[in-house]
Amino acid sequence: MRTTPLSDIEIAEEMADAARAAILPYFRQGNLETSNKLAEGFDPVTIADRAAEKAMRGVLSRHCPNDGVLGEEFGHTEGNSGRTWVLDPIDGTRGFISGTPTWGVLIALSAQDGPVLGVIDQPYIGERFIGTSEVAQVTGPLGTNALKTRATRALDQATLFTTFPEVGTSQDRAGFRAVAEQVQLTRYGMDxxxxxLVAAGQADLVIEAGLNAYDIQAPIAVIQAAGGIVTDWQGGPAHDGGRALAAANPDIHAAALEILRHY
Known part of the structure; x- marks a missing residue:
């Protein structure tokens, strides 16, 4: 019987396992009941979102009850340790209810200056991306491999991702389009x-707006661990949400930032 406490990575992986178990019974099952969080527009939430966050909070209550928790579905629970776990049980619920495998479970451990650990978990594919100051790895159908961002330097060679073509406000969209016009390939709907994929060296840029802290903190930790950089559109911290520019390396980040900072 184990008597030593779990490491932070072990706790995060236990949460990811619990979220997988809670979510997968609902995926691609048809007629999934969906609620809309917005009076105008569409921001869906399902029983799977809530079940996954409850499962992750249960893990935290057992292993680190003094830590704070910020989750998309159940808000902020104060702690007294100076640490906060930031949870998005299903990032990409629109994709989830559509049956695409681009959604994921996001888990971050945040200190005062931002995330120090991040997990992006895709339960259906069985891929788990982990990033800390000491670990940058993906485990999935091809085994466990190191994460390393790629070295593309010029925008005309870059692949750019975002979730929606209608990024944020009209000004946000104008900034995104200004970068998209310069890159080699733009892809949408990836959540x-x-x-x-940026952390895994498959793409160069993600540009988004209107984010919450739970949308971006885990990706920040994973991409930074793999050698990339994530900031807002002015080059400042992005861990509180809002606009985000994720880049594979400082050169491609600087090229995109030079355009975005005018918006």
Whole structure:
């Protein structure tokens, strides 16, 4: 019987396992009941979202009850340890209810200056991306491999991701389009999986707006661990949400930022 406490990565992986178990019985099952969080527009939530966050909070209550928790579905629970776990049980619920495998479970451990650990987990594919100051790895159907961002330097060679063509406000959309016009390839609808692909060296940029802290903190930790950089559109911290620019390396980040900072 184990007597030593779990490491933070072990706790995060236990949460990811619990979220997988809670979510997968609902995926692609048809007629999934969906609620809309918005009076105008569409921001769906399902029983799977709530079940997954409850499962993750249960893990935290057993292993680190003094830590704070910020979750998309059940809000902020104060702690007294100076640490906060930031949870998005299903990032990409629109993709989830549509049956696409681009959604994921996001788990971050945040200190005062931002995330120090991040997990992007895709339960259906069985891929788990982990990033800390000491670990950058993906485990999935091809085994466990190191994460490393790629070295593309010029925008005309870059692949750019975002979730919606209608990024944020009209000004946000104008900024995104200004970068999109310069890149080689633009792809949409990727949700959190876009950030995982940047960390895995498959893409160069993600540009988004209107984010919450729970949307971006895990991707920040994973991409930074893999050698990339994530900021807002002015080059400042992005861990509180809002606009985000995720880039594979400082050169491609600087090229995109030079355009975005005018918006």
């Amino acid at each position: 959190c999986y876009a950030y995982a």
